[in-house]
Amino acid sequence: MSVVIIPAYKPDQALKTITDELWEYGCQIIVVDDGSGDEYKQIFDQIGDICIVLCHRENLGKGAAIKTALSYIKQEMGEHELIGIMDCDGQHLSRDMQKLLQAARTHRRTLVLGVRRVGKEMPFKSRMGNQITRNVFRLVSGVKVSDTQTGLRAFDSELTEKMLSVEGERYEYEMNVLMSCAKEKIPIKEVQISTIYRDKNNSNSHFRGFRDSLRIYKEIIKFTLSSFSSFLLDYLLFSMLMFFLPHTAIPILFANIAARIISAFYNYSVNCRFVFHTGQKVSKAAGYFALAGFILVMNNLILELFVHSFCVPVYPAKLLTECLLFVISWLIQKYFIFRKVKWQAAMHSFTGGKVKA
Numbered sequence: 506m507s508v509v510i511i512p513a514y515k516p517d518q519a520l521k522t523i524t525d526e527l528w529e530y531g532c533q534i535i536v537v538d539d540g541s542g543d544e545y546k547q548i549f550d551q552i553g554d555i556c557i558v559l560c561h562r563e564n565l566g567k568g569a570a571i572k573t574a575l576s577y578i579k580q581e582m583g584e585h586e587l588i589g590i591m592d593c594d595g596q597h598l599s600r601d602m603q604k605l606l607q608a609a610r611t612h613r614r615t616l617v618l619g620v621r622r623v624g625k626e627m628p629f630k631s632r633m634g635n636q637i638t639r640n641v642f643r644l645v646s647g648v649k650v651s652d653t654q655t656g657l658r659a660f661d662s663e664l665t666e667k668m669l670s671v672e673g674e675r676y677e678y679e680m681n682v683l684m685s686c687a688k689e690k691i692p693i694k695e696v697q698i699s700t701i702y703r704d705k706n707n708s709n710s711h712f713r714g715f716r717d718s719l720r721i722y723k724e725i726i727k728f729t730l731s732s733f734s735s736f737l738l739d740y741l742l743f744s745m746l747m748f749f750l751p752h753t754a755i756p757i758l759f760a761n762i763a764a765r766i767i768s769a770f771y772n773y774s775v776n777c778r779f780v781f782h783t784g785q786k787v788s789k790a791a792g793y794f795a796l797a798g799f800i801l802v803m804n805n806l807i808l809e810l811f812v813h814s815f816c817v818p819v820y821p822a823k824l825l826t827e828c829l830l831f832v833i834s835w836l837i838q839k840y841f842i843f844r845k846v847k848w849q850a851a852m853h854s855f856t857g858g859k860v861k862a
Contacts, residue, residue: 508535508585508588509533509534509602510571511536511537512537512570512571512574513537513541513549513570513593514541514564514570515541515542515545516548516593518548520593523591523593524536524552524555526600527599527602530603532606533582533585534556534557535556535557535574536552536558536593537558538559539564539565540561540562540563540565559574568673568676568677571678572668572678575588575668579665579669585662586610587610587659587660587662588659588661588665589602589606589609589657590658590659591657592656592657597619597656597657597698598698601699604619604696604698605617605618605659608659608696609659609660614660614661615691615693615694616658616660616683616693617659617694618651618652618657618693619652619655619658619697620651620652620695620696621655638654642687646687648687653680656679667685668682731775732772732831732834735768735771735775736827738767738771739764739827740824740827742760743760744820746759746760747760747819752819754813757812757819761808765804769797773790773793773794776793792841793838796838800834804826807825807826807829808823
């Protein structure tokens with residue numbers, strides 16, 4: 506059995522068209538009214554005879570709506586083999602949803618993405634956002650995805666628990682799903698779909714460019730700020746020591762180690778409290794300072810290489826060294842040291858609609 510989830514916030518008549526088509530394809534449909542308000546009640550009433558309609562009292566976000574539907578499937582429905590997710594605004598075709606469900610049927614424990622052609626037919630804002638996001642995603646995860654912002658997805662029931670465990674309540678949830686799958690080596694399969702926009706500005710989307718982009722990138726931004734402030738502390742201490750010491754091998758080594766030790770304690774405290782939101786546990790501290798030791802050794806080796814082998818002045822050499830080690834440090838902290846072992850998605854309140862007979 507195939508179940509299609511449609512998160513809906515202030516939908517128009519496109520939702521009725523989509524659900525009618527999915528009904529004709531023989532799908533069970535779960536629509537989540539994500540706090541649209543009384544003025545949209547009529548639209549949800551129109552689809553109540555063929556859909557399960559779940560309601561949030563207030564707008565909780567797309568990720569929360571998806572999790573509400575997944576929780577309902579897990580707790581209230583019988584056996585379900587395939588799960589699809591699509592938007593309510595008409596940018597996804599029901600026949601494309603069927604293509605993804607078929608791919609999920611033949612590729613078990615795989616996240617199937619409906620990818621759009623990123624060309625001139627895509628609005629400029631969406632095209633640029635997609636290009637930046639997929640490049641950042643590839644840099645951070647090492648996995649190439651053609652369309653990181655697509656909301657058309659499918660997977661088999663084996664991944665239900667996984668999708669419930671992914672953090673994020675709003676648009677960042679979809680990016681977090683991709684990151685989580687990449688981290689755990691869950692295959693990501695792409696299926697080409699139609700590229701549909703109502704106008705060149707994509708005015709029917711509820712994606713708020715600046716605010717929701719910050720949600721998507723906030724973890725990387727917080728880590729960058731934490732690392733940058735640690736770097737400033739490290740560089741300031743290093744420069745102060747080098748002001749009084751000769752620029753030879755042993756003094757440079759001493760200044761680098763002393764500055765690094767102090768900045769490492771600062772960086773660990775900031776990352777625990779503000780970036781990864783974990784307690785300062787002994788196991789995490791041991792892992793972090795083991796990493797700090799490794800980074801320190803590499804830092805000194807690379808710094809020495811720049812200064813003595815390539816004759817780079819000591820101050821720019823220090824800058825180059827820190828930039829080279831930044832990405833390595835982020836990846837190890839994110840996926841090994843500060844990773845969360847278990848996260849339970851909150852079950853939001855909902856009300857049931859009518860189930861397809």
